[in-house]
């Protein structure tokens with residue numbers, strides 16, 4: 001799976017970080033960073049939940 005975040009849409013509210021900290025992290029100056037652009041399948045449910053939670057619909061999950 002491949003995860004991408006549209007930084008133009010992201011408002012850094014950290015909802016995805018709370019759902020899946022293995023993949024999403026906020027920097028000290030409130031910038032979202034992707035820790036894993038290609039997470040393992042064991043993280044799929046959490047990544048997809050994070051994408052659904054994002055109020056800005058900034059997270060896209062596709063297959064490699």
Ligand code: SF4
Nearest residue numbers: 010011013014016054
């Ligand atoms: S949930 Fe969406 S808007 Fe919030 S930090 Fe994550 S990507 Fe950005």
